[in-house]
Amino acid sequence: MTVPMASSVKEGENGHELKFQLVDKSLKKCQFQQDALIEVLHSAQEAFGHLDEEILDYVSLQLKLPPSWVYGVATFYNFFTLDPQGEHVCVVCLGTACYVKGAGEIIARLEEALEVEAGSTTADGSLTLMTARCLGNCSLAPMLTLDAEVLGKQTLESTIAAIEAKRALVAAAAEEEL
């Protein structure tokens, strides 16, 4: 399933090339060493938001590694994603402390309320719902991150409110542009 993101549609070819330049920069920085594959993938994901076939092929060509090798590494690590992400990313922590404090229920009901399965993006591409195996903010349990923001001591209601607020912001900005 590939939902084109609003941003990538707008940006066009030019932005695409700029992003490859960022990957090139990281390749040069590590002197095209094959051992630096993970760092290169990190910066590629930072630039593109995800790693698709084109990017993986590019990296494998540049580092002279078999595509299977690059694909193998990219799919081994949870951090790398091969699908485009939503405009917002909500990561619900399912570490032990959060679990004990009811994060399991929050994620189950979020999935229901947002009509999306954990690990995937809503149909309109506005939100990706993810889970994490502990974000190390156990004193804030149950906690989650919404984009870069850390939200602690959450309930289902507060989570939905925060997500809706984010979405509303986007909608408002889009309207202004029109």
Added chain:
Amino acid sequence: MNLTALTELAEQELQRQQDLKLRLFLCYSTPCISAGAEAVKVALEELIKEQDLAAQLEVVATGCMGPCSRGPLLRIVVAGEERTYEKVTPEQACEILLHGLAGNPIETGALPADIPFFARQTKIVLGNNGWIDPGKIEHSIARDGYAALAYVLHEMSPEEVCNEIKKSGLRGRGGGGYPAGVKWNLVRKSPAERKYVVANGDEGDPGAYMDRTIMESDPHRVLEGMAIAGYAVGAEQGYIYVRGEYPLAAARLTKAIRDAERCGLLGSRVLDSSFNFRIDLRVGAGAFVCGEETALMTSIMGRRGQPVPRPPYPAQSGLWGYPTLINNVESFANVAPILHRGADWFAGFGTEKSKGTKVFALCGEVVNSGLIEVPMGISLRDIVFEIGGGLPDGGQFKAAQTGGPSGGCIPAEYLDTPVDYESLKELGSIMGSGGLIVMNETSCMPDVAKFFMEFCMDESCGKCVPCRVGTVEMYELLKRITDGSAMLGDLETLEELCGLVQETSLCGLGMTAPNPVLNTLKYYRAEYLAHIEENCCPAGVCQLDQVPLLKLPEHAAELAIFKEEN
């Protein structure tokens, strides 16, 4: 920089700090920021600008102070007396500043200095936390940062350093508890043209954030420990491997490495000696198994982070086949204090076999959750009820979980057990990296076991069959127990599988994955039986709405509904 310059810098900085009329320490770690520390900082800075106070005082944005559930925390020292204020609002913070500056600090909101949370702790590793700005190397240096490295480089031989660490009794804080000095000596004696030092900051255990806090609050301490280790074993290159989930730790370490290199405390000719040591950061990409030492090294080399059989141990053949010393971040953070104050001083803390202190992330159902450092051998009861302040809302203590997915749950009757490597192992749990999660009567033990098994199943790297297949099967059995479709025989199968996976897995992940199951079966067997025989979850967590397959004929009516639905 040489030794004299280092001492001078330390003295200069100390003098500058003493010349200030007031220093405010604002906890600026993630929990406090999410509780509102940012607004407090802005308010203080505005006030300072408005009243032109910048010459008289400074606000230090520090790393974690510990009692995370009480943030934002603000600490001041007036006339040698220290006060920590909890749950500070921007307005209160301004009051605290103005009164502190006038020399009559306010009392409202101040935590009593003698509360057990502070009084029962012994801070060695976390000694600088809450007193320095992790982004300012001079703050570190003013608190003896890099002094141990300077001493070691000029006064001690590598062998002496290894022996000092051995004498201190320091054991690995990453979970296994292997004597650090022995490991250092092994690497030192391995003949090779190149060697490496690796700091394990992968901290994948759910419910643990000690290493994160150390790296975020006092990064120079870790770097110094690594450099000392590099000198002791004869390595010139170090790697510090940080979890991808910890971007702030990675950013602070990057800055710390750059600052230290600029000051000549890392890089070539460290402190004007003939010792060269570079440290590079490697950021993980979200795989629990990469905390395992051999998997971590394959990950540093840019490959799929799968473990390889040991021996050969990393001390003989690690990164790119060269001898590699790998220790946990907290282990490295202990090194500088040991060499600065002596092995005997360090060995004065703790028990006979477990020396020093241990940092725990105390969380779950406990009043004072946060980061604590206690001497080894303290009882669990003291940690949970004294330091932690007991359970909130009149909750009943049911279990303390240590060691994450490799550990187990310790029931109430063992609350007086001293916390050290051996005692916890005897109870079927492990010290682990230091997560300590308190559970009350609303936690269901089979469900907790299932939670950890699901974790291991997801995180199994798939290289060896026992772990890849065994965790799935064990998970299915636990799922059956918690959804009501298990039979008594399943319990036996589960136990048998546990033994099998334990004994035949390639790495620690599989070998320890059955621990939470075996341990809860040992102490909470009645709860498992209640699920299976009485179809009842005493904690009220599990739905138990399924029926055992073999009993299905008896439930023909339900079966019909089932068919209809599908």
